Amino acid sequence: MRPSHTMEKTADESTPKGKRGLLTLADVIEALTGSRPKAYQAIITDAAIDTRLVTPGSLFVAIEGEHTNGHDYLPEAFERGALAALIDREVDPELRVLDLRSVSDWEVLETPLCLRVENTVQALQAAARFWREQLELRVIGITGSVGKSTSKELAAEVLEQRYRTYKNEGNLNNEIGLPLSLLKITPAHERAVLEMGFYVPGEIALLSDIAKPQVGVITNISEVHLERAGSMEAIVKGKRELVENLPPDPEGVAILNIDDPRVREMAERTEARVFYYGLSMEADLWAGDIEGLGLEGVRFVFHHGGETFRVRVPLLGRHSVHTALRAAAVGLTEGLPWDRILAGLTQTHSQLRLVAVNGPGGSMILDDTYNAAPASVLAALNLLEDLDGRRIAVLGDMLELGEFEERGHRMVGARAAQVAQRLITVGERARWIGEEAVRAGLAESEITTLSDIDQAVEHLRREIGTGDVVLIKGSRGLRMDKIVSDLEVLD
DSSP, X not given: OOOOOSOOOBXXXXXXXXXXXXXXXXXXXXXXXXXXXXXXXXXXOEEESSGGGXXXXXXXXXOBOSSOBGGGGHHHHHHTTOSEEEESSOOOXXXXXXXXXXXXXXXXXXXXXXXXXXXXXXXXXXXXXXXXXHOOOEEEEEEOSSOHHHHHHHHXXXXXXXXXXXXXXXXXXSTTHHHHHHTTOOTTOOEEEEEOOOSSTTHHHHHHHHHOOSEEEEOOOOSTTHHHHOSHHHHHXXXXXXXXXXXXXXXXXXXXETTSHHHXXXXXXXXXXXXXXXXXXXXSEEEEEEEEOGGGOEEEEEEETTXXXXXXXXXXXXXXXXXXXXXXXXXXXXXXXXXXXXXHHHTOOOOOSSEEEEOGGGXXXXXXXXXXXXXXXXHHHHHHHTSOSEEEEEEEOOOSOGGGHHHHHHHHHHHHHHHOSEEEEESSTXXXXXXXXXXXXXXXXXXXXXXXXHHHHHHHHHHOOTTEEEEEEOOXXXXXXXXXXXXXXXX
C-alpha cells in the first residue's frame, strides 16, 4: 500500500454551504454522492488529467483516451503528490479505493486514495458544477468561430483592473478542460472569464450548465469546424446555446457582434439584456477612425453613450478592434469606469497568437500558425497589407471546412492577390488559393505551389531576404509552425 501524504492542508468542516473555503476532498465526495463526510477535509489545490501537470494536492482524473488510459498512470500521479484520483475501473489492489457508487457508511482511508465512480468524465463535470454553485462570482463565457482566446485574454486584463479575475488556461475550453478550470477557482476570485469551445450541438449548453455564466460574449460565426458540425445552421445553433442559457435581465447580459448578421439575430433567442458592439453606429459600443499601425498596434476611437475615447492598443491587425470592443464591453457591463477599461486595453500583456520573429537574411516572419479558417486568414492578410516591404504570403490548407472547403480557399486566394507580391501555397487544398489568386490578377510567375512544409522551408531559405515580410498561416494539422521554427534566426 502506498504511503499517505503527511503534509495536507485542511479546511474547516463546519463552513456553511455558500460560504465555503477552499475546495476540499469532502466537497468532491459531496458533489458525487449528495452526502458530506465529516472526514476528508484536505484541500485540493489543482485538478489534472495529465500526470505531468500533477502537483502536490492535486485531484487526478483518470480518463481513457484514444491512445492512453489515465488509469495506467495512477502510481505516477501519486508519486507526484496527487491527493486523490477519480477512477472508473478496477485498479491495483495495493491502492486505497473509496467506492462512491455504493457508500452506506463512510470509511475513513488515508490519502492518497482513489474515488471509484461510474464515469470519470461525468464525475469531473459533476464536481465542477457543484463547486461553481458554491462560488459567489460572476462568470463571463466567450464563444465564437474566431477570436475567442484573444478576447478572453484581453477581457481578463480589463477586469483585473478592479476584480480578482480567473481565466481558463490555453485551450481548456471543452467538456473536460472547462470543468478542470472551474476546480481551480477559489472563493477569493470575483470574476471568471471562460472560453467555451464548440464542436457539436449541445456542447455549449453542457458547458453553460456547468459554469453558469451570467455574461455571454459571441465573437462571430464562420465556417470553422463545419466538417464536424455538419452545416452552418448547426454552428449557429451550437454557438447560440450560450445566450440561450444566460439568466434573464438584469443578471444576464448577452454581448453580441452587431456586424455579424448571424450573431446579431441571437438577440431574439435570449432573455438576457443585449449589449451590441461593433463598427456600426447602431451599436451600444462602436469604434471608428480605425488606423492600422502595423507592428505598433491599431488606433481608433470608442463611442459609447455620447462619449468618445481615443485609444491605441498593442494588438496586431485591424481585426483586433473587435477584440478590444469585446473586452471593453465586458468591462462596461461589469461596472468598470473608462479609465480602468482603457488601462487594461493599453497595458495588455496578453499573449498574441500572431507574433513577429526574425527570419533569414534580415527578413521578418509573421508567425500565425496556431490554426486557420477563412476569417482568420483574411484578418492576417489585412495585417500584412499594413506593413512595409515585399509582402510574401505562405498559406497552407484550411481543414474541417466541409462543403465550404473550396469556396473558403478561393475567397482567401482573391484577397491574397490584392495584398501579397509573392504567394506560396502548401498542401492540396491550398492549390485553390493559388488558382483564385491568378484569376484575381496576381501573376502566375509570383505563385509557387508546394506539397509539404519541408519543401516550403527549403524554398523560403532560398527566396527571402532583407526587407521581406513573410506571413505563415495554415491549419494546425499541417504543422506550419515547423516552418517558423526552422527559419527563425535567434538573436
